[in-house]
Amino acid sequence: MGYFWEYGQIILNLMRLWLLPVLDITLVLLLIYAMLVLIGERRNLWMVRGFIVLILAATLSERIGLGLLAFVLDKLVIGAAVAMAFILQGELRRLLEQMGRGQFAQLLAINPQETPPQTDNVIDELVDAIKELSQNRIGALIILETDRPIDERDFSVPGVRLNADMSKELLQTIFQTTTLLHDGAVLIRGSRLLAAGVILPISERVASRQLGTRHRAAMGITERVDHCICLVVSEETGSISLAERGTLNRPLTSSKLRELLHARLSKRVDRDAVTPQLWSLGKRLPGQALAFFQRLLRFPSSASREKR
Structure with a gap:
């Protein structure tokens, strides 16, 4: 009996150490993905990226012990969240409506019957x-x-x-x-x-x-x-x-x-009308994850700044 108890404790500890953080990160990424699906305007996409960078900076500052910087960044995150609630009120309303109706397939764009415009x-x-x-x-x-x-x-x-x-x-x-x-x-x-x-x-x-x-x-x-x-x-x-x-x-x-x-x-993909389908992401997960983070945190290149 003691053996099974110890074995169960080991499993619970592994879940706390690995499974729960992975689940936490996955749910956050799904929420971000749903917002990016609903937002189509390029300026708003840059704003969402900046907000995510601000959250990551606040979390990192707290983890490494920069208390004052973490405090200031936390207040900026709250202020930015309130501002985005006004700016993106239409997208947030659509997000809440679809979640309330249980339309998670439409929210995450996983309906395989939808076809891109020709x-x-x-x-x-x-x-x-x-x-x-x-x-x-x-x-x-x-x-x-x-x-x-x-x-x-x-x-x-x-x-x-x-x-x-x-x-x-x-x-x-x-x-x-x-x-x-x-x-x-x-x-x-x-x-x-x-x-x-x-x-x-x-x-x-x-x-x-x-x-x-x-x-x-x-x-x-x-x-x-x-x-x-x-x-x-x-x-x-x-x-x-x-x-x-x-x-x-x-x-x-x-x-x-x-x-x-x-x-x-003829070979280009309609970026605004087609979002990645979750039923096929399993085959392309590594490349999609890398491209997602590259596009999420991408900044203008030095060449483009020099050009301007």
Whole structure:
């Protein structure tokens, strides 16, 4: 009997030492993951990352015995939590509603029946809109992310946030000369039209006098950011151009534009609409965990700071 008692005590001690901390960390990571799923705006994601860094700093300070620093950081964590409750009240409301309804599958995005939007549909809508804008000689400037999100600090002015489904009707409406947003650029990420009225940096390269401000702006943003392409419709001639890495490919037909867009966008994943599915994370757990922490605590590189 004494043997079983000692054996049980050993198991309980192992649970306290290993299982409970692992469970604690897992639950915290799941909560953070659920918040990141609900939050789609890049500025808010950076704010959540900063809040997590603040919590980690407060915990580390307390563990290593820096009492005064830990006290100050704890107060900052409380203040930051209150501020985030106001800023992210919509996301927090959705989180609490889904938890109250028991919709944990939707909360953690583990429904395998959900399928990502088809890139072909996005390209078709985009090409149809550009074709009609070109025929009507309505100027347009469209930025497409090809790999990862563009830092808003690369723009001269970030523009007006829309975060709407991309459609040819919406694009044609924005670039009508009677609208307030027609002068700037439109930013598209995956199948979402994120912003309009974006002001881009102008290229300093010596270019042909036939190129207007839109073309120079397309060259300027693609010189500064190599993971995007920029589409231009000339207001004077209706010609279609594609800027990439500071170089203009022009003039293009609608069929040639469709071909180029398929080559550059068909393999990318729609980041805003698709979140990692938990049923498949087991096969990719090590790589996903490393990428998660790298993206969670990622800061602007020194190259990007020098560029600005």
